[in-house]
Amino acid sequence: MSFALWAHTTVASAAPSYESEFAYFRWLHELLPAPFFHTQPFLVFLAGVLVAYWMIPRRWMMARIWLLVVASFHFYAAWSYELAFLVTGTTIADYLFGRCMGLTNRPRLRRAILLSSIGMNLGILCYFKYRGFFLNELYEALVTLGYSPSFAPLDPLTIIIPFGISFYTFEAISYAVDVYTRKIEPEKSLPRFLLFILFFPHLVAGPIVRAGDFLRQTRRPKRWNWLRVQVGVQLFLIGAFKKMAIADRMALFCDPVLSHPEAYNSVAMWFAVLAYSVRIYCDFSGYSDMAIGAAHLLGYKLTMNFNMPYLAVNVSDFWRRWHISLSTWLRDYVFIPLGGSRGSRWLNYRNLMITMTLGGLWHGAAWGYIVWGVAHGALLVIHKQFQFFCHDKPRLTAFLETALGTGLRIFVTFFCVSMCWVLFQPQLSQALVVFSKLFYIQPGLRLEMSNQSLWATVIFLLVCQWLVRSGLWAKISARMPAPVLGAGYAVCLCTALVLAPANSSTFIYFQF
C-alpha cells in the first residue's frame, strides 16, 4: 500500500505486515487487500455479503445480524486480525458497561461505570493515536529545557493506528452517555450491539451513527425493496464517481505541489489549494455516499454526512453541511455540555473555540490539525461577531440576502475554508511555506499537468451542485424513463472507472 501520495494530508502511520500470521488471515488479506469501497475486491465482498444476507429468510433476523457481524469482523481482519480482535473486545466491554449501567439505579455507580467506559475508549484512542504525538512533544520540551529524557522519540511511521478508531470510539462514547442520561435503554442483545459498532459500511470512516438510531433499525424486519436498492446503488455510484473520477484526479494536481511546496511557484500553489479543496470534499463525501449506499443495500439507513458544504453562505452554515455526523456529535456531547449558546457572548465563544479545537485534535495528533480546529473556531467566532455587527444594519443585511450578496458570501466562505485546508496536515511548517507562496508571489516549478482538466472538473462539480440545489435534477430524474436512468448509472460507473488514476487506493479520512 502506498502512502506516499497522501502523506502530507494525514498522520503518517504504518500498515500492518502480514508475514507471520495465520494462513487464514493471510488468505483473507489476499482476497481483500484494502478496506476501501471503490476497489474491486470490496465490490466482490459486498456482492457476496448481499447474496448471503438476502438469501437468509426474513424470519431468521438474528441469523442475518450474525452474518453482518461476521462479515464486518472479516472486513476488518483482512486488514489486521489483531486489531479486529481489539475492536471486537472493546465493543464487548462497552456492551457490558451498558448492561451494568442498566442494572443499577445508584447514580454514583452509574457515573463510575460511565467514566470507566469513556476512560477505556479514550485510553485506547490516546494509546494508538495520540501517544506518539504527546510523547514526542514531551521529549522535545524536555530536550529544550536541557534535560535528557530516558525515553526515545517515537517514529510515527512505526505506529499502527486501527482504522476508524476515532469514529467507533465516538459511537461507543455516545452510546455510554445516552444510556447514562437514560436517553436510550442499554442494548440487551450482544450481536445487535456488535453490529452497531462493527457494521462494515460505517466502520472505516463513518458516518458516526447514534445507538438510538441504529439499534432501532436492527429490530426492524428487513425486506427486499427495489426502490431501496435503487437508492443504494445510486448513492454508491455517486460516491464512487466522486472518489475515483474527481478526488483521485485532483490528487494528481495537489499532491506533488503540497508535498514539496518550496519547489513550486505561487500560481501552482493556488491551483493546488483549489484542487485540494475539491479533493477532500469529493474524497470524504464520496466515501460517505458509498457507505450510506452500501448500508441501504443491506436495509440500513445511515445519517447524511454532507450537504453541498461549499455552497454554504457562512462558516456556521458550512459546519451544518460538512461532516454532519461529527459536527452534531461535537454539538451534542461537547458544546452543549460545556454550556452551548447559553450564558454570555464570551462564554459562547469560549465553548465554540474549545469544541472546534477538540474537533481539530480528533482529526489527527499533530499541531496542524489543532491549529486547523482553532482556525475554524476563530472563524465561527468572527461570524458570530459579524452577525452582531449586521444586526442594526438593515441595508447591509438586505444586500447580503441578494443573489450577488449570497454569491459573495459563498465565495468568502469557500475562500476561508480553503485557506484552513492548508493547515489540515501534520506539519505546520509546510503550511507556512504554502501560505508564504500563496500571498507573496514567488517563482518555482509550474504544475506538471495542464490545468484544463482541473477547471473542467471544478466547473462540472459546480454545475452538478447547481442542478441539485435548483431542484432541476429532481425534475429531470423524476421524468427520466427507468431504462435511461439505469443506462445513466452505467455510464457514471464506467466514466469513473476510466478516469480513475492507476494507483488510487486510499481515503484521506482513512485512519482518522
Next chain:
Amino acid sequence: MRSAAITRPTQRFRRLSLRLRVVKVPALRGVRVRSPRRGRGARVVIFSFLVAVVLLHGAVVLMMDVVWPRLRDPEYGLRVAALQQRLREYPQRPLVLAIGNSRTAMGIRPEAWEAVRPGTPNDPLLFNMAIVGSGPILELLTLRRVYADGFRPDLVLLEYWPPFLRQDGEFGEAARFDPRRLRWSDRATIRSYYPNAAAVERRMWLTRLNAISDNRQSLLIQTDDDWFPRPWRINGNWVDLDPWGWLPGMDPAPQDVATRRRLIEHQRPFAIDRFQGHTIHPESDRAIREAVALVRAQGAEVALVYLPESAEYQSWYPPDVEHAACAHLATLCRELGVPVINTRDWMDECYLADGFHLSRIGATLFTARLGPVMAELLGPSGKRP
C-alpha cells in the same frame, strides 16, 4: 396486525418514502417524488444498469479486439497504420521489415534510407516494425501478427541480441511484455513459449472481463496524454513514432561525452546483472528457428542482424557469454543457411547513446549504411537472388 399493515404496498412505500425524505441526499430527490408504483421502475432501473454495464464492457472489448485493435497494443497498431500508408504510397517496392527490440526501434531509421536510395522502382521499402523489449519469442509473435494482418514482406530483418536470449525468471520476455497488450491470436505463441502460459491466458481473460478498468490508462493516454503527469505516461514507446515506424531515441550530440557517460553508467548495473548467469535458453533458439522457418514458408528472405554496440558495452560481456553467443550465431547460420548482417562494430561509440542504443544521428548514419546491404540481399529485382 403490525405485519399485515407493513405488507400493504402503499403504506410500505409511503413509509420508505418518509424515511428517505429524512435523508436529504440531493440526488435522491428524484426518487422521493415518485409515486409508489415506481417500485417497478426501480427494478427496471437496476436491471437496465446491470445490462448497460455489461454492454459497455462488451463494446470496449469489441472496440479493442475487433474494430480498432491498435487500441490494445498501440505500439504495434500505430506501426501497422503507418505501414499501410507507406504501402499505399509505394505499392510496387519490395517490402523489408525490421523486427527487434528497442535497439532496432531506435536504431533503424527508414527515412534515412529513403534519402540515400538509388531511386529505382525496385528499391526496398524498409519499415521498422520493432517492439520495445522483444527477444526471439516476441519477435516471432510480431512476425505472426504481421502475416495475420495481411502483410507479405519480401525480406525480414530479425534482430539477434545475446542479452535477450535469456528466458529465466525476471529476464524472460514474458516479464517484459504487458499481457493486456496480447491479442487472442497471440495465444498460439504464448502456449508454445511462455512458461506461465495458463496464468497469462487467465490474465488475458480478466483484462477482457474487466475491460474498462483494466485498460483505462492505455485508453485514456491514447485519447489525451495531458490527463496524466509526465512520470505516469506510458506512451513513451509509441508517442513519437515517425511515419516509418522509427522511434526517436536518446539524443546526446556526438561530442557530448558527459551525457553519454551518465547514460552508460546508468545502464552498467543492469547489463552486468543481465550477464550474470547468462545462458542461451533453448526456447530462444527454438523461437529464432521457427521465425526463420515461418518467413521462408511465406516465400520471403530472412536475415539476422546484430546491431551496433560500443566497445565498452562489448567489454561487459563475460568471455563465456561472448563465446556462447558467437557459437550460437554460427550454428544458426550454418544450420539454417540464414545470412547474418553483423553490424556490431559499424558505429563509433559517439553515435551510441548509452553503449547499445543508437542516438538519433547514429540511427540516420547507420540506416544509410545498412540500406545497400539490405538491397543486396534482395537483389536487383527486389526478390530473392
